[in-house]
Amino acid sequence: MRLSNHVPLILLLVGAGMGALEQTSKIAPFLVLPSLILLFASLRARPGLAISFLSALSLASLSSLMARESTLLSSIFIAAVGLVLYHFGETMHLDFRKPTKTEVAIVAIIIVLSGISIFAFVRRGSGYVEMYFVSPPSTLESGQSAVIRVAIANHFGEEKSLILRAYLDGTAILTKTLTLGPDEERIVQIALGRLDPGDHELEVLGEGSWGSLKLKLNLEVVG
């Protein structure tokens, strides 16, 4: 039996299984189905039972991480790997023999590549920069000199830089470059000076290679 005979069956299995599990459980689609499909396909490829299990587990972990980004991407990945393994497989007999060196090498490559990919996925989504006003006033007395404090925290596991800009009623009043170490939090003071009575708006922008943040504060200055 060649690949062409099995393509519809495998695609149906992947699609129906993923669809059914997605609607019956919150957790199972990310754990059970990828493991089962990949184990099935690995067994077909006859690299030995234990080693099939290892490589399937490794690929399933990667697939479940991909599902966090896109279920479709994960399904395509499972289907693609399943098809390749199935295409090169020979029988459905469980194989308990000792794996050959080539088979060990192939599985080792699968595990290492999966490991690298998982690491890359985790690192990519593992941080963020946070910015907020610290105890901001909503009203000020006319003639009172106001200082607004903004906290910026780097929750990435590595150093991050940002350009901080502050605008009062649309006029730039501060531009500052900051570099924050891993998990470092810093407070920046923005001096507004004495404000005229009425409504004012303070806008603070933070921009860096990680993205951008914007804060707005409405201030009422009473006479």
Added chain:
Amino acid sequence: MRLFVHTGEVFKAHKVGRFHPEVPERLDYIMSSSPHAGFTVEEPKKGDIDLLLLVHDPWHVETVRTTVLKGLTRLDIDTDVSRESFDVALWAAGTAVDAALRSRPGEIRLALVRPPGHHASRTESRGFCIFNNIAIAVEALRERGMSKIAIFDFDAHHGDGTQSVFYDRRDVLYVSVHQDPATLYPGTGFPDEVGTGEGEGYTINMPLPPGSGDEGLLTMTGVAKRIIEMFSPDALGFSMGFDGHHRDPLTELNYSIMGFYRVGSIFSDLCSRIPCFGTLEGGYDPFGLGKGFWNFAFGLAGRDAPYTEGGTTGPEKIEAYLNWVKSSVGKYWPLWAR
């Protein structure tokens, strides 16, 4: 507006498996992220079985009680329990009811409880939920004489349990914005599920495609608010789910915490006129849940966002989803009439 948060350590006693996402620490994610000021913490309140019976069948309540006490660890494939879970579920229902009954116009009361509730139907516990906290709170308000109550559910998963409880009722409007059920648990919540009998037109489902971002959330929330205003409820309850955040491990909606802030802001003026309360549903990422909750709460209270991150945008097909909703809901709620 004043903001009250009803919560306590008691909710951590409901234990789940080691690798389960609905962990006791979820409440720590929120409370450790709390802004320094601007809200009041209220003690939780324990409910009793009579409260559960406002919504759930007696045999179901008894089955859950005995199952949990026997030390069995699971009510369905997703719903882990421990020996304390039944007791904690009583606290969750009681606290949700307490928040609802004490809510007043211009005063927001949000119940941070677990286990969550919106997947629990009259006869089933599922999807991490044991009893349906928001439905119980709504029934308690009805008992106190309120004639019309609306629920807005913005958890990424459709609240199939809540929908089923009120599916044939016209006194409770259930509006849900969630990820397309063709792509996510529980597989219900399509726009053509509009209610039945007297309740036809009083269930509104607004699915969003994966990757929708804040743009999708806010588009649907804007429509939801207009429908809720047309319904003119005596009170509004929120099923608060923060699992639509882009860092959440279970869904793909790609919201930011600014999206949650804007959802709160959209309803702020309504909450200055009628009592508003909320119960916690999903949200499994520490950042998305912790900061997302406070942004929503402060938005609802009409204040500045305590936390920020870049907003997210969605795919063009949001328009197609909006048209899908329009084709099912338009005949009941003439939002699009010229």
